[in-house]
Amino acid sequence: MNTRTRFAPSPTGYIHVGNVRTALYTYLVARKHQGNFILRIEDTDQARFVDGAEELILKTLNWLGLDWDEGPNLDSTEEVGNFGPYHQTDRREIYLKWAKKMIDEGLAYADPYTPEQVQAFRDQAKAEKRAFLYRDHRPENPPEWQLGMPLRFKVPEIKRYSWQDAVMGELSAGPEALDDFILIKADGLPTYNFAHIIDDFEMKITHVIRGSEYIASTPKYLSLYEALKIEPPILAHVPHIMAPTGNKKLGKRDGAKSVTEYQKEGILxxxxxxxxAQLGWNDGTEQEIFSKAELIEKFSLDRVQKSGARFDEQRLIWLNGQWIRSLDLDDLYNRCEAFWGEESNNAKESYKKQVLALAQDRLKTLQDLPKLTNYFFTEPEIDEELINDNKQLRKLAEEERQNLLRVARQELAKITDWTPESIQNCLNGLLETTCQKPGILFSLVRIVTTWAQFSPQLNDTLALIGQEKTLQRIDNYLQK
Structure with missing residues (x-):
């Protein structure tokens, strides 16, 4: 059987990391089994529809390299695939056809109650200290259904359901989990509970991967599958992504961002x-760096954990630094186009590449590029706080600092071939001449020639700044 998986987001806002992790797992299952990955837009919740959200979904998946085989086309209004339409609002007639079939078979009925009547039923159940179930209030003679009225599923059999979840294992729920839920809303559009089952069947979906919050609704889905005589696909519910504290589900208040924000901040x-991929999954080894090809090869649902996965942004930044260092210089340069500071606008590409080669090992995100490199393109402003904040340098009297810098300037000025090797030899000689530690002498020279919190190795930095500018920056501090 050909593996067919789907990612079915709603265009109701930014695309959360939890949504994207589900998309990734869904993609990996399809690619691992040489199957098809389908993108379907579940846009029936028109009240929450956000203009531009669908385009953002498509661009995010495209940026991540999660290419879909069927679904909306990023570059045109046409769709790709033989099982469309891939927007639920365009599939209305399909849902109505299934709804009519269910009415004819006695599996659905028109909901005649007003919201006030339903609330009265709820209040009564609460007063009697029992769970509210709509099926306890089925109308004896429901009116003939027509558009403008909600249509409800009539659960044919109240029983316990047990099922095998590809992640969570054996699960079950009693009759209390079953109820008569809405299939078609008053606006004529289907609910998620109805539409996704019909879509998955018609699109021949073999695996449904979604968040664990849907486990509670699974018995309802199973009763509908059974009523429609549809064989359920393989179900897999992945754990929540938890806040950094690990005690609650990740939310905006915990600093959760959209994937687009991370892209803008220079995350690769x-x-x-x-x-x-590793937020809830591991391959059983100590490996930490995985390419997409390796993830496809090694991923399996049975290695996804059942408990929530703690969101650790610092780990993301560490991984990003590892990936930045793994790129060849030309590739990294192309990715940095939007991240250079304005000071570099007039610099030649060859010089910018030299700067980038020095900064590459220290970049954690591409957004760090300006603060790590601006002093290569423009004269930095003196910031004595950098000296005062240095645990070793702040112990030196101002006169001691000036004497060290005068000696350093004198020796650096003698270099005739301004290369990293010659500069390093000079710096090593200065350690003997001044009887100072590298942490003091080198830090002092580095700060007054860059006025930056961090910089690449000192000899390489000075070589690229140039001898004339290096000496001038030392003079600027001495003459301050």
Whole structure:
């Protein structure tokens, strides 16, 4: 049987990391089994529809390299695939056809109650200290259903359901989990509970992977599958992504961002995929860096954990640094186009690549590029706080600092071939001349020539800044 998986987001806002992790797992299952990955847009909740959200979904998946075989086309209004339409609002007639079939078979009925009447039923159940179940209030003679009226599923059999979840294992729920839920809303559009089952069947979906919050609704889905004589697909419910504290589900208040924000902050797609894959999954080894190809090869649902996965942004940043260092210089340069500071606008590409080669090992995100490199392109402003904040340098009297810098300037000025090797030899000689530690002498020279919190190795930095600018920056501090 050909494996067919689907990612079915709603265009109701930004695409959360939890949504993208589900998309990734769904993608990996399809690719591992040489199957098809389908993108379906569940846009029936028109009240929450956000203009531009669908385009954002498509661009995010495209940026991550999660290419879909069927679904909306990123570059045109046409769709790709033989099982469309891939927007639920365009599939209305399909749902109405199934709804009519269910009415004819006595599996659905028109909901005649007003919201006030339903609330009265709820209040009564609460007063009697029992759970509210709509099936306790089925109308004896429901009116003939027509558009403008909600249509409800009539659960044919109240029983216990047991099922095998590809992640959670053996699960079950009693009759109390079953109820008569709405199939078609008053606006003529289907509910998620109805539409996704019909869509998955018609699109021949073999695996349904979604968040664990849907486990509670699974008995309802199973009763509908059974009533429609549809064989359920393989069900897999993945654990919640938890807040950094680990005690609650990740939310906006915990600093959760959209994947687009991470992209703008200079996180690489490779790092994001690597990070999200391991939020709840591991291959049983100590391996930490996974390419997309390795994830496809090694991923399996039975290695997804049942408990929640703690969101650790610092790990994402660490992974990002690892991926930045793994890129060849030309590739990294192309990715940095939008991240250079304005100071570099007039610099030649060859010089910018030299700067980037020095900064590459220290970049954690591409957004760090300006603060790590601006002093290569423009004269930095003196910031004595950098000296005062240095645990060793702040112990030196101002006169001691000036004497060290005068000696350093004198020796650096003698270098005739301004290369990293010659500069390092000079710096090593200065350690003997001044009887100072590298942490003091080198830090002092580094700060007054860059006025930056961090910089690449000192000899390489000075070589690229140039001898004239190096000496001038030392003079600027001495003459301050």
């Amino acid at each position: 797609p490779e790092a994001m995929l690597n990070f999200l």
